[in-house]
Amino acid sequence: MQYFYDLAEIEPQKMPGRERRLVVGEQVMMLYIEREGGTEQNHTHDVEQLVYLMKGEATFTVAGETRKVKAGQVVHIPKGVPHQLDAPTPITYIGIYSPLREEAIRADA
Numbered sequence: 001m002q003y004f005y006d007l008a009e010i011e012p013q014k015m016p017g018r019e020r021r022l023v024v025g026e027q028v029m030m031l032y033i034e035r036e037g038g039t040e041q042n043h044t045h046d047v048e049q050l051v052y053l054m055k056g057e058a059t060f061t062v063a064g065e066t067r068k069v070k071a072g073q074v075v076h077i078p079k080g081v082p083h084q085l086d087a088p089t090p091i092t093y094i095g096i097y098s099p100l101r102e103e104a105i106r107a108d109a
Contacts, residue, residue, distance in 0.1 A: 005023050007021050007032050010022070010023070010032075017035055017036045017038060018033055018034065018035035018036065019033070019034050019035075020032060020033045020034075022104075022105065024100065024105060025100075027098060027099050027100065028096065028097065028098040028099070028100070029096070029097050029098075029100050029101060029104070029105070030094060030095065030096050030097075031094070031095040031097075031104065032092075032093075032094050033092065033093055033094075033095065034090070034091075034092045035087070035090065035091055035092075036090050037087045037088050037089045037090055037091070038086075038087060039084070039085065039086045039087075040084055040085040040086075041084055042061070042082050042083065042084040043082070043083065043084065044080050044081065044082050044083070045077070045079065045080075045097070045101060046079060046080065046101075047079055047097045047098060047099055047100070047101045048076075048077070048078055048079045048097070048098050049076075049077040049083075049095060049096065049097050049101075050074060050075070050076055050077070050095070050096040051069075051074065051075040051077065051093055051094070051095050051096075052073075052074050052093060052094045052096075053069050053070065053071050053072070053073055053074075053075075053091060053092075053093045054071055054072075054092045054093055054094060055071050055090075055091060055092035055093075056070075056071060056087060056089055056090055056091035056092065057069065057070045057071070057087070057088075057089070057091070058085055058086060058087035058091050058093075059085070059086045059087075060075050060083065060084070060085055061082075061083060061084045062075060062076075062077055062081060062082075062083045063081045063082065063083070064082075
């Protein structure tokens, strides 16, 4: 089992408008994402999520509450709660999910 990771050594998965690096444990996973500006429409997950914004600014709506979030801030999204993201410029963030978000482990998710 691997215990330590260097993001620079993880092969990035390139997708339209974003690039991500993935670390997967037994009950938790982390996505490091660099993405172009844009909108993720309102959606839900069957897992709990934390988003740590590292670079840029974005507007998050969680359960109908909308806030502007800037680098250094964290958004908590409980399991099953509708949420969306609007980033007018490129952003970098870390998404932490528990338990594993199985569909996100696939390179095309």
